[in-house]
Amino acid sequence: MYIYMGHMRKVDTQPYEPYFWEKNRIDLVQDHVFKVDFNKKSLNLKSGKSISYDKLILSLGSKSNMFGWPGQDLDAVGGLYSMQDLEQMEAYSPELKRAVIVGGGLIGIEMAEMFRSRDIPVTMLVREESYWSNILPKEESAMVTRHINDHHIDLRLGVNLEEIVDDGNGKACAVIVKETGERIECGYVGLTAGVSPNVAFLKDTGLIIDKGITVNNNLETNIADVYAIGDCAQISEPKPGRRPIEAIWYTGRMMGEVAAYNACGKPVTYDPGIWFNSAKFLDIEYQVYGDVLANPPEHHATFYWEHPDGDKAIRLVYDVNDKTILGFNVMGIRFRHEVCEKWLKEKTPLETIIQDLSLANFDPEFYKQYEQDLLDAYNSQHGTSLKLKKKRKLDQVIQFLKA
């Protein structure tokens, strides 16, 4: 994304300097594995070489979802997952008059932002009635929807893709919208309707695969000495509140550590801890900690504060019965992960949090703080007279975290 937008070069996105691999005695082989022989414990590579292993950790990632749309295999149609996807976008970008993006999730909005960075007009086709409303609560979803429109992205809600039109040379030239039958001329079609595990080439090898490669909580597959981590792994018995496949960055990172421990003979079970996630919708940053659901169960209650400008919001979700915290949703404001996690772990009462909320504020210095506004709103809604008790000082945060 940032390479395309010219914020960074490819080399800047690599997490380590090139010598890192050799220094840590890691052989970095750039090739394509097309077959795994689990009996002989060997991998067949496209270059004709093969590599044998003692332990195998599969981290195969995802591929972009395609739902059998007519024209989905045309040129100038692609997802946004790999470097190759990026190169394809780059190749079609000069002379591009309009791009259509199918799917309104995190990748869809990233792709829209990318095209906008080059002043390429973008149309987004989104199935839901409001942006990402299957995940975001109503108000936050409305906020992002407004923000997308402010950025002059042509957002079409409640529509599906009927087909991608061939220009006669095997290249996409337009899309047809299912609901309206409208034809939208475009030079590129981005398919960003989610991802699924990239495991097709391992079917019928003896490896148990459901949607992803099935693993236990030690990330072991059904085959000895073979582990699976990241987007391609499906946990057979996930922890309560967690999904079996979570295609997000930090679960991959944590799974990598857990698999390494297990492969090295130190059994450790995978526990991703309390759910968190974050994203950036164009200019609005978003963070979530704990359970904040678009369609919450009955015992979830919520306190929501939104800035009059409509680009910042804080949502506190709590348990109706004992008034303890269940989750945080923050838009346009940064919260401190460790503090939120500790509050969630300790099932802290909502009103304690409202009074101590400054501890969680992670916005840069000199930013206006909204804890008092939020507290005033809470007091007037609930007839309480709570007062702010903590300040946004690192020393107070450290004391709180160490306590």
Place this chain on the structure above:
Amino acid sequence: MNTIQKLGIGLFLLSIIIFTAVLGLNTYNLSESALDHISNDTHRNTIIKQAKDSGVLGKEYNSNIAFISDFKSILKSSQARLEESYKANPPEDVDEWDYKLGDWMMKDYTINSLKATGDGLVSNNPFLFLFLTFGLGIIGGLLFIIPKYKALPGIKNDNIYHSSLTRGLRFTPRVGILLAVIIGMLVYGFKYMGGVIFWPLVTAIVAILITLLVFSHEKKKETGPPRSASVPVTGWIGFFAGFYLIGFYILLYWMPEYITNWTTIVDPVSNMLSGKDASQWFLYGLMYTVIVLVMGLRMMSKYRHNKYQRVRTASVMFFQTGIAFLLPEILTRLNYPYYDFKNIWPLNYTFFFDWNINNLIESGGLGIFMLVWGIVLIILGVPIITYFYGKRWYCSWVCGCGGLAETLGDPFRQLSDKSIRAWQYERYIIHGVLVFAVVMTALVLYHFFTGSTRILFLDSGNVRQWYGFLIGSAFAGVIGTGFYPLMGNRTWCRFGCPLAGYLGLVQKFKSRFRITTNGGQCISCGNCSTHCEMGIDVRHYAQRGQNIVRSSCVGCGVCAAVCPRGVLRLENGSSDIGERVDEIKNVHIKDLINAE
């Protein structure tokens, strides 16, 4: 880019072209009265005689280059003649050095004669040319910048690596240019030191030693191309911008006689402020301030969603305009010493020079206050304020070099080298310069107090002359600013500034400042490292959940600003200096292992 912005760029380029052309737009015709500025009768009369004899007096020159060449040979022959006549017939009532024409006087005589002789388009229309250069440049800049305030607030780094101005150069040409400039400086330094090879040679040996040390750290197996190497980007506009800046600094520091037309067009401003004609330093100060102000507005437009950046930019704009530029000029007008209250030794390396100390002491109460103020800043101000806020209080809030880097230099911040090799160079060079500054100052003070100029083989005059040339001019100016489009905007601050070295030591070992990382939120995207002007690989720490405590960090806050996930925050806290809260970071797996 809209039409107004294109017009702005056009006007700006026009102003640069006129500014450059101004150097050749005068005529010169030496008259006797044009030499009135030479108060020494012996010198003046000898020069007039030589000028008559050689036919220069009354001759019309269209180019300052030809005039300077002829005028210099007149000075040389005058010098020789005075030398001879002194030998032949030493006058009794005149001191030897009032009689002879010393080398050091020649530069002043040349510059003043050029200003007095200069005639024609520029000298007759200074206001017009002030408008056509500074005026058009400012208007063009503002026309380009002000429309940016209409865009939605948010991070504005789109296409910086697509722009030929800001994408930098490939590793090989970049290193080639750097080497060429270094060798050029050493060769010129040889001439500058009066043909003595000792100092350029010592410098070259030190440079080679540092390089050997850096490379010996990289054991063969670990060696790979540094991060910024062999990336196929070549920004030609950036190359020419750097070339122009380097040329500007060479003229400014060592060939000021060729830029007298520039000082002529700012004479009206200088006269208004200090009542004196402009020197090249006034020209530089005025340009510097104007650039910080205009580009400061650009910085604010870029980060107007970020109050930390806005306040910080306003701060550097204020300190440059008020404290570094206007106040010293006003002090001069009131017959007080020229003094920049925010410039601290060892960045201000002339602070302990005998002429400065004497000048301050002789200037009465205010002068003594300035001397004490300067010393208090060094021994109390720097450590105490840095303890509370980190070195950022100076480097990115107050300092003039920092001010230029954060305004003019902001478009180039991504060009800093993030490799470990660059970090190794940085550590040796910056601390080497700090040691050099301390040794040089110690010698100068030893000289001041004892009157003895020598310790062992070191002559305090030579040492300080070489320091001024190599560090004060070549490093800080030519490489420090000239290399903005080639090596990023903090080349001087990162590799060379001795004050930054001093502040950095305090920050590293005894300061409440650090950048904290927000739990597990880092996605390793690399924006923080890319946009770190000091070449710190911020991501290396952030993706591990570690705090960032680095001596070089100037606390500009841009890493935190460009982070798309709210991971980084600049903070001050006293309760954990020495450990800085590593054990409570949110690294789940570590918790699991520890629990077992």
